[in-house]
Amino acid sequence: MNRSIAAVLLVTILVSIAACQPKEPEIEIEEVKRIISFLSSDEMEGRRAFTPGIEKASIFLQGEFEKIGLETLDGLNDYEQSFKMFSLGIATAELTINGNAIEEENYFAVLNSKEIEWDQNSGLRIEVIGSDGNIRDTYGELRNTEDNILVLVDKAHEQLFGRYKDFLSGPSYKMELKDSGNLVFILTGEINPGEYNISIKGNLSELSLSNIVGKISGKRSDEIVLFSAHYDHIGIRPPVEGDSIANGANDDASGTTAVVSLAKYFSQMEQPERTLIFVAFTAEEIGGYGSRYFSQGTDPDKIVAMFNIEMIGKGATEGSNTAWITGFEKSDFGKILQRAVDGATYKFYADPYPDQNLFYRSDNATLARLGVPAHSISTTPIDVDPDYHQVSDEVETLDIVHMTNTIKAIAKAAATIVSGQETPSRVDPADVN
Numbered sequence: 001m002n003r004s005i006a007a008v009l010l011v012t013i014l015v016s017i018a019a020c021q022p023k024e025p026e027i028e029i030e031e032v033k034r035i036i037s038f039l040s041s042d043e044m045e046g047r048r049a050f051t052p053g054i055e056k057a058s059i060f061l062q063g064e065f066e067k068i069g070l071e072t073l074d075g076l077n078d079y080e081q082s083f084k085m086f087s088l089g090i091a092t093a094e095l096t097i098n099g100n101a102i103e104e105e106n107y108f109a110v111l112n113s114k115e116i117e118w119d120q121n122s123g124l125r126i127e128v129i130g131s132d133g134n135i136r137d138t139y140g141e142l143r144n145t146e147d148n149i150l151v152l153v154d155k156a157h158e159q160l161f162g163r164y165k166d167f168l169s170g171p172s173y174k175m176e177l178k179d180s181g182n183l184v185f186i187l188t189g190e191i192n193p194g195e196y197n198i199s200i201k202g203n204l205s206e207l208s209l210s211n212i213v214g215k216i217s218g219k220r221s222d223e224i225v226l227f228s229a230h231y232d233h234i235g236i237r238p239p240v241e242g243d244s245i246a247n248g249a250n251d252d253a254s255g256t257t258a259v260v261s262l263a264k265y266f267s268q269m270e271q272p273e274r275t276l277i278f279v280a281f282t283a284e285e286i287g288g289y290g291s292r293y294f295s296q297g298t299d300p301d302k303i304v305a306m307f308n309i310e311m312i313g314k315g316a317t318e319g320s321n322t323a324w325i326t327g328f329e330k331s332d333f334g335k336i337l338q339r340a341v342d343g344a345t346y347k348f349y350a351d352p353y354p355d356q357n358l359f360y361r362s363d364n365a366t367l368a369r370l371g372v373p374a375h376s377i378s379t380t381p382i383d384v385d386p387d388y389h390q391v392s393d394e395v396e397t398l399d400i401v402h403m404t405n406t407i408k409a410i411a412k413a414a415a416t417i418v419s420g421q422e423t424p425s426r427v428d429p430a431d432v433n
């Protein structure tokens with residue numbers, strides 16, 4: 001056989017091998033730019049939950065899932081996983097202690113019920129924050145209580161009381177109403193009330209929120225890998241240099257863009273071994289309600305891993321080709337990712353900011369409390385980031401090349417979990433606050 005025939009044969013063989021092998025899908029920078037630019041445009045008005053702006057983002061994301069051809073979640077006809085919430089504030093209130101009316105500036109309430117009527121015969125729990133007490137600590141202890149509690153605060157705390165009143169007086173959002181867990185704070189000199197009367201009527205309205213959810217069915221229907229990010233942000237803020245829209249480009253249009261890009265990537269691969277669910281959570285910024293609702297509808301034991309992606313638009317101080325994993329020590333999820341990209345330029349490592357409690361500051365914590373190896377992947381040096389929760393969190397401040405590389409690295413790092421070769425150890429719920 002002469003050399004040129006051998007060469008032609010070799011080329012023919014290589015071409016036919018390449019044709020049989022499914023081509024590795026591309027995660028294209030132009031697509032990343034298109035998606036994040038749309039989600040963080042002024043038209044979305046900062047994507048705050050319950051606003052028309054977030055509705056536009058929701059419609060856009062549903063359109064993207066549709067184009068990719070994702071399946072809908074079992075029991076849903078489309079990509080919207082909607083749920084009801086209540087907004088509850090004070091409509092009218094009358095409070096007296098020992099016959100003296102309490103002025104409006106001297107009380108506030110955190111309500112779970114539409115109405116409360118309490119007096120000295122109600123068997124109420126009373127907590128006193130004396131002059132040497134601490135409002136912050138007491139509120140921290142009581143905030144998730146199941147009791148109805150009257151909190152009497154000594155006048156020595158007048159200033160801090162005012163700040164807590166400002167912070168807690170707005171309508172609060174509830175997934176359900178209860179008869180218990182109502183807190184009423186009163187600033188007073190009467191620490192031993194003989195007689196009291198607390199009558200508060202709530203201002204209740206019903207609201208709707210939606211997660212956007214799509215699926216790629218794997219060969220194993222009861223083993224789920226979750227890719228998630230929150231698509232809501234904090235909305236309109238006091239203006240800075242004429243700009244009042246907090247666009248949330250990095251937080252968390254960047255993660256949401258990653259979720260869409262990963263959905264497209266995996267949709268172009270062969271059918272995965274495990275089932276993949278892609279979620280854009282709502283209402284992370286106002287209490288993580290989207291992930292809470294999602295976790296109630298999906299058996300956590302079936303979720304083998306959760307890749308929650310937060311703020312990947314800026315490179316880490318350690319270098320642009322790196323990302324960290326929050327709660328690294330709580331399962332071996334991080335080690336599996338590190339193994340999957342062993343030898344590659346892009347590296348994953350443990351969260352370098354444990355003091356920032358990042359593991360608890362996103363939707364992953366809700367699933368981790370149920371035992372899921374649920375971690376956030378991030379790259380932004382949050383301790384020094386000047387744009388975090390500011391109107392300056394704009395797409396122009398982001399490094400789209402770095403972001404695209406990060407999405408590609410997550411796709412690679414997820415490979416062994418998606419294929420069923422590796423299964424992260426479960427998180428111990430006792431190890432999650």
Ligand SMILES: [Zn+2]
Pocket residue numbers: 230251252284310311362
């Ligand atoms: Zn976020």
